[in-house]
Amino acid sequence: MTAQLKILAAEIELPKGIQRILPLPDDGLGALWTSIILDPAVKQKLLAQAVLNFSMRSKVSRNVLPLHGVILLVGPPGTGKTSLARGLAHRVAKAFPNDKFRLMEVEPHQLASSSLGKSQRAVTELFAQAIAEAAAGGPVVVLLDEVETLAADRAKLSMDANPVDVHRATDAVLVQLDALAERYPNLLFVATSNFPRAVDSAFTSRCDLILEIPLPNKEASADILKDCLIGLGAFYPAIGKLVNAPGFADCAAACVGLDGRAIRKMVGSAIATNLETATAPGNLTLAQILAAAKAAKASRAAAEC
Ligand SMILES: Nc1ncnc2c1ncn2[C@@H]1O[C@H](COP(=O)(O)OP(=O)(O)O)[C@@H](O)[C@H]1O
Ligand SMILES: [Mg+2]
Structure with a gap:
């Protein structure tokens, strides 16, 4: 099989809602991390939270430290959030050289655009099967880019204007996040949002760190x-x-x-x-x-x- 065919085959086999799975570390992602110019203290904080996720969550009971393994990056479009999230996956993998980390990138629009009644099932399948299976096989960083599409603020959605399905999809995300947090300490979600007010407060309350990425000074x-x-x-x-x-x-x-x-x-x-x-x-x-x-x-x- 040619290299191109292999890539195609790998893409076909990806579960619905998963855009790509990359073995880490990956120098290309490392270059992304360095290319984003940001207060070094903010970068340091982000990396430290991600490292703590993998160093502590498997040891310390959630009754003591209720970590969910979710980091949210919020800020205006074009400030480097997606690049930082990808770069972070590389950097955290470098911090644990003996473990085989992977990056899974979720394509939320693919799930949310499903017709009525299907989003909830698609979200549940993605989290309960695809992500859980990956997490069972070793440490994984999951990128939930533009998470407001998946975990939309139910308080702000009008039942008339929006399908009930959106509410159900958000509920499904929350249920699944809790279940995954309980079972897989070697999983880290890095979510991004350009519209933090559109993200459900039940989602943000589960975040271990919400970091604002500002416009460059x-x-x-x-x-x-x-x-x-x-x-x-x-x-x-x-x-x-x-x-x-x-x-x-x-x-x-x-x-x-x-x-x-x-x-x-x-x-x-x-x-x-x-x-x-x-x-x-x-x-x-x-x-x-x-x-x-x-x-x-x-x-x-x-x-x-
Ligand atoms: N702080 C920054 N320093 C350097 N380049 C940046 C910065 N913010 C954005 N960029 C550039 O903009 C591109 C898009 O950034 P991206 O990560 O997609 O932003 P966001 O996800 O916040 O919309 C990056 O590839 C990078 O080239
Ligand atoms: Mg982005």
């Missing part, structure tokens, strides 16, 4: 811009040199208020200012970056109105 914005330009500098050396040119600080200041994804995308827009730079990106100027940053901020402000 002034220094972080400058570092993200720098990282992006230096990264491009590997292909177009002239772009890498822009970080030391006069005017870089103005560009960095103009990025404040944008999320990390938007800062990087803005550099792409700057290169696409005209056909000349699009064809020969090494000709990119700081003036083009400044204009692109201002345009990105203006369009964001317009979208928020």
Whole structure:
């Protein structure tokens, strides 16, 4: 079987709602962790909570320390939550070199989009079978990306506007989380949400850590811009040199208020200012970056109105 066919076969066999399963550690995910520029104390806290999950939960009774094995990352879109969650899986696996960790990525939209009556069953099957089976075979980090899709706030859902099924799916998630927490101490859920208020409070109360991932501050914005330009500098050396040119600080200041994804995308827009730079990106100027940053901020402000 060719490598491509093997990948296809593996994908076909994945249980419904599971996007992929990766053996850990994985250097690609490690690079993701380092690429996210964030207060080191926040990263440290996140990693420490994840490590504690695997070092303590199998030893200490839940009557003493009621840990569920759930971490929730919340914050505006584009702040690096999904990347951090994936990177965290790698880092925690590195902390236990004698164990074979895996990362399971759940695709909540696939479950939630099931027709009426099916979401609850799909969620139950995913948690009670697929995740439980994986956890029985060794330590697992489960990424529940955009968890509000799965654990929607029942208090805010109108019975008229939303199918009863959403309520049932949320209930099923909570029941299953409790059951898994009880049986599998070597399981860690890392959930993310762009809309923390849409996440059911019964879910958030089960989280061992809720970490807010903020928009990058002034220094972080400058570092993200720098990282992006230096990264491009590997292909177009002239772009890498822009970080030391006069005017870089103005560009960095103009990025404040944008999320990390938007800062990087803005550099792409700057290169696409005209056909000349699009064809020969090494000709990119700081003036083009400044204009692109201002345009990105203006369009964001317009979208928020
Ligand atoms: N703090 C940050 N530092 C560096 N890059 C960032 C940061 N936040 C976001 N990014 C960039 O944006 C991309 C998308 O981030 P992602 O993890 O999908 O964000 P979220 O899940 O919060 O929407 C990342 O791959 C990264 O390149
Ligand atoms: Mg995300």
